[in-house]
Amino acid sequence: MFLTGPTHSATMSEAFDCAKCGESLYGRKYIQTDGGPHCVPCYDNTFANTCAECQQLIGHDSRELFYEDRHFHEGCFRCCRCQRSLADEPFTCQDNELLCNDCYCSAFSSQCSACGETVMPGSRKLEYGGQTWHEHCFLCTGCEQPLGSHSFVPDKGGHYCVPCYENKFAPRCARCSKTLTQGGVTYRDQPWHRECLVCTGCQTPLAGQQFTSRDDDPYCVACFGELFAPKCSSCKRPITGGTRVKKQGG
Template sequence: MSDRFDCRNCNESLYGRKYIQVEEKPHCIPCYDRLYANTCQECKEIIGHNAKELFYENRHYHEHCFRCFRCDRSLADESFTIQGDALGRSEGFCNEFSSKCVACDKTVMPGSRMLEYGESTWHEDCFVCHGCEKPIGAEAFIPDKNNYYCVPCYEGRFAPQCSHCKKALTKGGVTYKDKVWHKECFFCSGCQTSLAGQSFTSQGESPYCVKCFSSLYAKKCAGCNTAITGFGDGKYVSFEERQWHQPCFKCSRCSVSLVGSGFFPDRDLILCTDCNSDE
């Protein structure tokens, strides 16, 4: 008597019938389809053992169910994309759901290299500098109205030039007498110290820090013998060949302020009216 050869699941004899081995265990076709066949994502029916099955992102389809939801055309041999649960031909689907390149007006296909700025989208190769017309790619760029420039083109066309080094000044900087400098280029003509953020003055076209201007050009106060720089309250009194800080302009005898008052010179002295009358 021969050994039995039965389906592992239903125990029916497999002699003379088709069967499928699963882990070396035979199963009749109905049992195999019920236990192991996948369900089609589209029609929700079992994908039988003899049906051609397509698989995409953990989803299974009959070959005839793998089609564009709009035009019903098979996607088995075409490029496609997916939006939610819907499959669509890349060209038709993208025309409806994808952005268009503002340069060439063609669809920016999913997965392609692109650039987005503001509310606009470009193919990577279409996003070019308005100056040199080279693709900007992932490099830095500067928008100007409706045009976009790579940094070298923008600097060459629009950025002001530093009065010292003549290179483009794209941010920050110092403006003085209608001219611009990089902060590091705006320094004292005497000691070369940076003047950005500190008090300074000029002699002709050359800027100087307070210390250098005082030692090189400032006149001395006839009262305290220190430089009159114009800094601080900046006010001073001048008479003949002499100058005084306003607080230093006072009677040589009683020290009363002579600012706004009459005074009398007496050789190197200046006297108020009362002290001059006492003589």
């Protein structure tokens, strides 16, 4: 704040000098400090900070901005790329350089693989396979619902929620037509749930057991022998053959 010293018409018997250079402040502007009055040049040279950008003193009549132990003239506090003033704008400091949000996003932010727009710093995003998506843009290829934090299965450039992937790609049981999500057995080159492959006669599970078939229907050895197998002329017991199923998917 400027003050003005008394004029020559005032009493000259009392000294009123600059505390730094000793020159009289009568009739001159001065700035009062704890160390006494200072003429304007001495005040600037003694107390003014140096601008981190232009390396000039920030005078008493300049608006001064302060950021991370650095002082700036208002006009020097600007984006290092587009030179936009940052005095009243949001900004980011990258590698000790000041950047407006637009320049920072253009240089350092990712582009959404779905919509092509910038993924703004601090916004929710998903990253997979070296690509980035806005959270709301990362959709199931099947049902087009956001995958968010849900499990998904990548396939041929698409991303599927588990239900859609199973409906589209998972093998289906030859008996119940429902998907096999794990395990299962193969019979006549078709996938079956282990619990679905049962004897047509007694409903005994056949997975891992020897069995045979008639008209494509599987039978355990005992049922087939009782129902269809020829009897031994000597012992009268059924003459049967067996097949062991192969496991599918472990």
